Amino acid sequence: MNNLLTIFIAMVIVNNMVLSKFLGLCPFFGVSKKLSNAFSMGIAVTLVMLIASVSTSAIYNYILVPYKVEFMNIVIYILVIASLVQIVELIIKRTNIILYNALGIYLPLITTNCAVLGITLINSAENYSILESTVSALGAGIGFTLVLIIMSGIREKLDLADSPKSMRGLPVAFLTAALLALAFIGFNGMV
Amino acid sequence: MDDYKNKSGCEINKGNSRRFWKELAKGVVISNPVFILTLGLCPVLAITSSITNALGMSAGVIFVLLCSNIMISSIRKATPLMVRIPVFIVVIATFVTIFSLLFEAYFPPLHKSLGIYLPLIVVNCIILGRAEVFASKNSVVLSAADALGIGFGFTIALIMISFLRETLGTGSVEIFGRQLFKLPGLSVHPLTFFISPPGAFLVIGILLALFRWIGVIRGE
Numbered sequence: 001m002n003n004l005l006t007i008f009i010a011m012v013i014v015n016n017m018v019l020s021k022f023l024g025l026c027p028f029f030g031v032s033k034k035l036s037n038a039f040s041m042g043i044a045v046t047l048v049m050l051i052a053s054v055s056t057s058a059i060y061n062y063i064l065v066p067y068k069v070e071f072m073n074i075v076i077y078i079l080v081i082a083s084l085v086q087i088v089e090l091i092i093k094r095t096n097i098i099l100y101n102a103l104g105i106y107l108p109l110i111t112t113n114c115a116v117l118g119i120t121l122i123n124s125a126e127n128y129s130i131l132e133s134t135v136s137a138l139g140a141g142i143g144f145t146l147v148l149i150i151m152s153g154i155r156e157k158l159d160l161a162d163s164p165k166s167m168r169g170l171p172v173a174f175l176t177a178a179l180l181a182l183a184f185i186g187f188n189g190m191v
Numbered sequence: 192m193d194d195y196k197n198k199s200g201c202e203i204n205k206g207n208s209r210r211f212w213k214e215l216a217k218g219v220v221i222s223n224p225v226f227i228l229t230l231g232l233c234p235v236l237a238i239t240s241s242i243t244n245a246l247g248m249s250a251g252v253i254f255v256l257l258c259s260n261i262m263i264s265s266i267r268k269a270t271p272l273m274v275r276i277p278v279f280i281v282v283i284a285t286f287v288t289i290f291s292l293l294f295e296a297y298f299p300p301l302h303k304s305l306g307i308y309l310p311l312i313v314v315n316c317i318i319l320g321r322a323e324v325f326a327s328k329n330s331v332v333l334s335a336a337d338a339l340g341i342g343f344g345f346t347i348a349l350i351m352i353s354f355l356r357e358t359l360g361t362g363s364v365e366i367f368g369r370q371l372f373k374l375p376g377l378s379v380h381p382l383t384f385f386i387s388p389p390g391a392f393l394v395i396g397i398l399l400a401l402f403r404w405i406g407v408i409r410g411e
Binding site: 019020021022023024025026029071072073074075078079082111113114117118121122125164165166167170171172173174175177178179181182185 | 229232233234236237277280281284285287288291292306307310311313314315316387388389390391392393395396397399400401403404406407
């Protein structure tokens with residue numbers, strides 16, 4: 001139990017996906033302009049990460065390792081993630097049309113989101129069991145959502161600021177992320 | 192960001208008549224994947240803390256980009272439009288696996304320090320982007336030129352960033368274990384901030400602003 005808690009907190013704060021591992025930067029900068037979009041994107045990524053981690057770690061532990069074909073993990077994981085995203089999209093479309101409209105455009109983008117493939121690869125590199133993988137994926141997803149929401153809050157204000165022309169948009173967003181990452185470094189000794 | 196993407200996309204679609212070298216030069220300068228198109232930023236930030244890592248990563252991206260562009264361009268007429276994205280992804284993932292195994296065999300320490308960022312080349316938007324925008328519509332030779340140009344552009348960007356970060360962050364520059372130079376004061380009291388994650392965001396933010404600024408001046 002203690003071990004699971006450590007994994008969770010490390011994933012949310014200390015080894016934050018975006019700010020210390022640099023994974024999922026495209027949605028981080030692309031979708032962080034509005035708070036509501038950021039929240040939807042965060043939820044969608046967390047959902048896909050969770051499902052993807054459970055299934056890939058099952059495949060890793062029960063198929064790839066016993067048959068000694070771990071080197072196939074890249075090809076298999078990307079196929080699993082791509083098809084999972086399609087299935088999740090279909091299910092949400094059938095069951096909850098409001099959620100589908102909110103997440104709609106972000107779902108296909110998640111296939112090529114490096115944070116999702118990243119967390120599955122981290123799980124197998126650390127030899128996590130299925131339960132540990134689930135917890136680490138949940139932590140990574142929550143950490144991603146947290147940073148996305150903080151960032152979008154800052155950027156909504158930043159739009160009103162009068163910054164130099166060449167700094168507007170992406171460059172100033174990077175500088176904001178630098179300060180944010182600096183703040184998160186303070187958590188380093190925690191776990 | 193989107194404007195830049197569209198502009199370069201159109202320019203590229205125009206030309207079957209363009210020559211090999213023109214495609215090559217365009218990837219390096221006009222549509223530099225990192226500074227102008229701002230694609231594939233995850234590895235750029237993560238592995239630019241040393242030049243050696245940057246060179247290893249660039250080798251991976253050039254290899255995968257070249258092989259997948261050639262492969263996708265040669266099967267472009269046989270690929271049904273509906274399933275093209277999964278086909279591209281499988282082709283790219285195969286080449287990434289090949290490169291990862293080769294790298295592990297010949298450069299084990301570098302393979303270890305690149306860690307999960309090497310397999311993550313699969314989801315690098317540069318490679319899927321070139322497959323979709325260029326290789327699926329152009330001949331094999333032009334696609335190879337495009338891959339080399341974009342690959343070199345990526346390499347140059349990575350070397351610039353990692354050179355800045357390694358110089359400021361450690362005070363000396365090493366390539367594959369051989370020391371290139373050492374700055375007297377800075378190597379005693381290095382600004383370690385620059386090799387830490389926030390330093391990566393800061394350096395790239397400033398470089399992006401610099402490239403925009405140059406673009407604004409030239410545009411006017």
